[in-house]
């Protein structure tokens with residue numbers, strides 16, 4: 001009987017040590033296929049799991065209901081190279097979430113509920129190569145400097161968002177950009193769009209499907225046209241932009257003309273009035289002398 005107990009004890013120790021190391025390295029609800037990967041995809045998580053090992057490199061959190069990531073998240077997980085947060089409930093990314101020291105190469109924030117990408121959201125993450133921000137149905141604002149400092153960024157996805165306009169600076173400031181997806185947005189082809197249109201014409205090789213897949217709506221009647229139907233000439237009216245000085249000169253000269261006109265008519269009216277009184281006066285004198 002005694003050897004049997006010893007044997008059982010050994011198995012228990014072995015089992016508990018296996019469970020202990022598993023528990024130490026892998027969050028309870030997740031899978032860890034290799035020492036640097038934590039896969040918590042599709043677990044119905046409503047927040048980030050607590051027990052993620054600090055040396056994680058690939059963190060897969062797609063298809064959950066996570067509403068926010070703390071701004072110091074990548075400071076804490078500074079070895080993180082690959083972060084997949086696709087199809088969650090993120091509505092806001094705090095500025096500075098990615099920092100210069102971040103090693104992140106791949107970040108997927110697609111299919112979330114983001115509304116805005118403010119200036120400095122991604123800090124100056126010089127390692128970031130691929131950024132996915134597509135399929136955020138309320139994303140209507142991307143700041144001109146939203147991607148400033150992402151010097152290695154090669155692929156940017158902004159497709160199927162709610163963008164009606166995008167400052168061309170957001171794209172032209174990316175020195176390594178090879179591919180950008182912009183299709184499926186409700187672009188409006190007004191004068192704001194003119195400079196983006198010019199950039200797209202010059203950089204159509206960076207659009208995976210060219211400009212074929214892109215449409216914009218005409219401000220007057222909302223009719224949608226394919227960008228292939230437009231040319232630089234379509235935006236000709238936008239080139240004659242007025243500076244503030246031009247505007248002031250126009251307003252000021254308008255006012256001066258009106259003042260001069262009023263003064264002239266006042267002068268004319270008084271002259272006519274005087275003349276009438278004078279002629280009446282002389283008539284009266286004549287009548288008086290006749291009597």
Ligand SMILES: *[C@@H]1O[C@H](CO)[C@@H](O)[C@H](O)[C@H]1NC(C)=O
Nearest residue numbers: 042044062063064065087111
């Ligand atoms: C998004 O995640 C939910 C679970 O939160 C899942 O049911 C759904 O299929 C996912 N959608 C896609 C397009 O993967």
Ligand SMILES: *[C@@H]1O[C@H](CO)[C@@H](O)[C@H](O)[C@H]1NC(C)=O
Nearest residue numbers: 088089090091113114115138
């Ligand atoms: C997404 O955002 C919209 C408006 O900003 C809100 O009405 C909606 O409830 C949000 N959905 C989720 C799943 O958070």
